Each structure stands twice: as structure tokens, then as C-alpha cells.
Amino acid sequence: MRSVVLLSGGLDSATCLAIAKADGTEPYALTVLYGQRHAVEIEASKKVANSLGAIEHKFVSVELSAIGGSALTADIDVPKDRDESQMTDIPVTYVPARNTVMLSLALGYAEVIGAEAIYAGVNALDYSGYPDCRPEYIAAFQAVAKLATKAGVEGKPIEIRTPLIMLTKAQIIEKGLSLGVDYGITHSCYDPVDGRACGHCDSCLIRLKAFESLGLTDPVLG
Amino acid sequence: MRSVVLLSGGLDSATCLAIAKADGTEPYALTVLYGQRHAVEIEASKKVANSLGAIEHKFVSVELSAIGGSALTADIDVPKDRDESQMTDIPVTYVPARNTVMLSLALGYAEVIGAEAIYAGVNALDYSGYPDCRPEYIAAFQAVAKLATKAGVEGKPIEIRTPLIMLTKAQIIEKGLSLGVDYGITHSCYDPVDGRACGHCDSCLIRLKAFESLGLTDPVLG
Numbered sequence: 001m002r003s004v005v006l007l008s009g010g011l012d013s014a015t016c017l018a019i020a021k022a023d024g025t026e027p028y029a030l031t032v033l034y035g036q037r038h039a040v041e042i043e044a045s046k047k048v049a050n051s052l053g054a055i056e057h058k059f060v061s062v063e064l065s066a067i068g069g070s071a072l073t074a075d076i077d078v079p080k081d082r083d084e085s086q087m088t089d090i091p092v093t094y095v096p097a098r099n100t101v102m103l104s105l106a107l108g109y110a111e112v113i114g115a116e117a118i119y120a121g122v123n124a125l126d127y128s129g130y131p132d133c134r135p136e137y138i139a140a141f142q143a144v145a146k147l148a149t150k151a152g153v154e155g156k157p158i159e160i161r162t163p164l165i166m167l168t169k170a171q172i173i174e175k176g177l178s179l180g181v182d183y184g185i186t187h188s189c190y191d192p193v194d195g196r197a198c199g200h201c202d203s204c205l206i207r208l209k210a211f212e213s214l215g216l217t218d219p220v221l222g
Numbered sequence: 223m224r225s226v227v228l229l230s231g232g233l234d235s236a237t238c239l240a241i242a243k244a245d246g247t248e249p250y251a252l253t254v255l256y257g258q259r260h261a262v263e264i265e266a267s268k269k270v271a272n273s274l275g276a277i278e279h280k281f282v283s284v285e286l287s288a289i290g291g292s293a294l295t296a297d298i299d300v301p302k303d304r305d306e307s308q309m310t311d312i313p314v315t316y317v318p319a320r321n322t323v324m325l326s327l328a329l330g331y332a333e334v335i336g337a338e339a340i341y342a343g344v345n346a347l348d349y350s351g352y353p354d355c356r357p358e359y360i361a362a363f364q365a366v367a368k369l370a371t372k373a374g375v376e377g378k379p380i381e382i383r384t385p386l387i388m389l390t391k392a393q394i395i396e397k398g399l400s401l402g403v404d405y406g407i408t409h410s411c412y413d414p415v416d417g418r419a420c421g422h423c424d425s426c427l428i429r430l431k432a433f434e435s436l437g438l439t440d441p442v443l444g
Contacts, residue, residue, distance in 0.1 A: 058288055058289065059288065060284070060285050060286070060288045060289060061283070061284070061285045061288075062282070062283070062284040062285070062327075063282050063283045063284070064282070064327075064330065066280055066281065066282045066283075067280065067282060067327065067330050067331045067334055068334050095330070096329070096330035096331070096333040096334050096371070096372075097326050097327070097329040097330030097333060097370060097371065098330070099370065100322075100326040100329060100330075100366060100370050101323065101326040101327060101330065104319050104322040104323040104326045105284075105286075105289065105319070105323060107318070107319040107322060108286065108289050108317070108318035108319030108320070108322075108323065109289045109318070111318040111319060112289055112290050112318050131369065131370055131371060131372060131374065131375045132369070132370040132371075134369065136369055137366070137369040137370055140362070140365040140366045140368075140369050140370075141366050143362040143365065143366075144322060144359070144362045144363050144365075144366050146362075147353065147354070147356065147358055147359040147362050148319060148321065148322050148353055148354040148359055148362075149318070149319065149353060149354075150318075150353060152353065153353045
């Protein structure tokens, strides 16, 4: 059976792609380009898709910057060097409705190629500030997926799979390493400089710390 | 209070904008550009937004053609001169997950501007073939809207309003005319030739017939 894997080129989505494969699905990767970091993300996602054997790799651009409201799509500074106690509120890097937009596009792609599942690297633990990363949100989107599509009407709703949702970043890395993910080609940084991870945004700090907690060095930031 | 109105520039969405205004909201129009008919739709939606006094009018492009699967975004012929008995199946003009993508973008925009409602000209009667036009689909998306957003988390979920959902096309036109909608500037055609409505696609035929049933002439097609 076919699956669609939302692939940003980051650590989580790379792990998700490896899991989709390990689950025995034929993974079709979908990269949604919505921010200003296009070049870096395209490159990382291509490397990840190739390395993990995606059947196909589609790119869809959506101009979320036209809507604004986030440090990732508008001209707002990405916070740096925060400790975990500061990462609990909904952060300025929150892109309004981002996961709903990405899951919608994945749903459309899944319908076109006849995929039976969508894999999304949504994580509720490390990003507690994002409302659209919670299990109850995913359950609600599952209901939409069932009702929105031809496949659902015909009794075969497309399943939304979020295998990382309750894992810590360290557990995600352990899972990915066991499946052969090369984290050296992934890209998670919110604010890359000349195509390189900054090492100071929340996303960089979370992965740095997770590798450390496993007694490992982050191959990107180490 | 502010609202976001999904505005394609067609008959339904123009009526929706007029209703949003009549409801006492400050309407912010959002036009999602996803197909090949950009120029015609941009022009019609601008005229409608101006004519009905939208506070702001945003355009967001999303490259649904990269996903394919529809006569509206890919290279598939739009059916012509079908009678109603032929319009019951899910048609080739069905764009996979289109309403989910558009509502997601409206949700993001609503969140950014602090709107409390989203108006969408979804209609369950005249387009029975589209799964994402049914009331149960809208209810499911309402649950997503509640869980996906900062506003929802803070106890003020953004309301999805579909005032046309159970109206016939003729009832929609009557409603719009009572609110001063100028249907001469709207654009509903699936397959315009040199910027003009074809008069033969399902969308043209449905509106032609509805005006006729009211003893009126469609100002675009008549």
C-alpha cells in the first residue's frame, strides 16, 4: 500500500519516512514549501527522500507569508538561546494553521495517488506550545479526512499516522538510528545562516540536547 | 467583530461576502489561487471585494496543480453540456481536498487578524458530488478549527459559517439580490475562453438555469 509522508527535511519527518518504510508502505514524500527557508529545506528534504528511498517526491508551494503572523514566514526575529522553561508558550515561530494546511495538501496528494495513509512527524512533547501538535487535534483532522475525500465516501478513509506524537526527541532519534536514518543530512533550524543551522533557536537547542542525552553528538550541530 | 470570507469571485462567494456584511461583521476577503484560471479569478474577486466593501483583500497562491487529479488544475477536459442526471457523481472538476486547503488558509488568516468567524460559500445541494461540501464535513472542520488554533485553545474558537449550505442556487441568487450583489461582476465558469464564461460547463449551466427559474437573465451569460 502507498503512503504520503510529509517531509520537511528535519529530524522528525526523516524519522517518519523511515517508519513509513519499516511499516511496509510505499512512501511518497511531500514537501510543503511555505517559508523563506526554501533553498535549505528543498536540499535537505531531497537528500532525505533519496537516502530513505521515497518512491516519489513532490514539492508544493503555499504562500503562507501572504497571511503573515509568524517568525518563520514574516519579518519577526526567531528567539535564540532560550531555556526549556521559556519554550512553553505558543512561540512566535508558530505558523497559523500550518499543520492543517500541510495535512490538507497531504490529503489531496494521498487521494490523487490512492494512498491509504498519511505520515506526519507531529510531536506533542517537545513542542507543547503548538496547539496543532496535540493528539486531539490529529483525531479531529482524521474525522475531516474521512468526510472530505472520495476515498472516505467510498468507505476507505485515509489514515493519519503520527508515530512520533508521544515520543521525546531522544526517543525519536533512537528510533531513527535503529532504522538507519542519517541525521547528518537533516535540517531542523528555524533560522539558518548561509544554509547552516544556527545552533541557538529552539529547534537547534532541542535536538542538540537530545543527542547529548543519548551520549551522542548531533552530526549537524556537533 | 472581524470575519474572513473565502472569495473566489463566483456567485456563491459573492453572496457569502454580502451576508457576512449583513451579519454585521467586518469582512476580510481571502482569495485562494490554486488553478490555471488565475487572471480571470483575480479580476472578478477584486471587483466583488470592492463592490461589497471588504476591509482588506488577500491573495494566497497554493500550487495544487503540483498534486494534480482535477480538470481544474491538471490537463483534463472540463465536461460540457451535461444534464443534471450526469452531475451526480464526483466530477472530474473535483479538486482533491480543495475545501480543506482553503478553510485551512482561512483559519490561518483568521488567526492572524483576530477574526471570530470564517464564511465559506459551500453548497451541499447543487454540488452533491463534492464530499467536502456536506454539513457533516463542515462540522468536522469546525472541530479542527477549535483544536488547531491559539484562539481555540484560549476558549474562543473561530466559527465556520456556511450560510448557503442548504440553499438552492436560485435561493442563493434571491438572497444576494436582496443584499445588493451585482452578479454581473461575478465569475463562476470552470473553463473560460479569453476571460469569458463558456456557458457550457456544469457551473455555467447551473447558474443559467437558476436565473431562468427566477424569471431572470444571468447578467454574465444572458
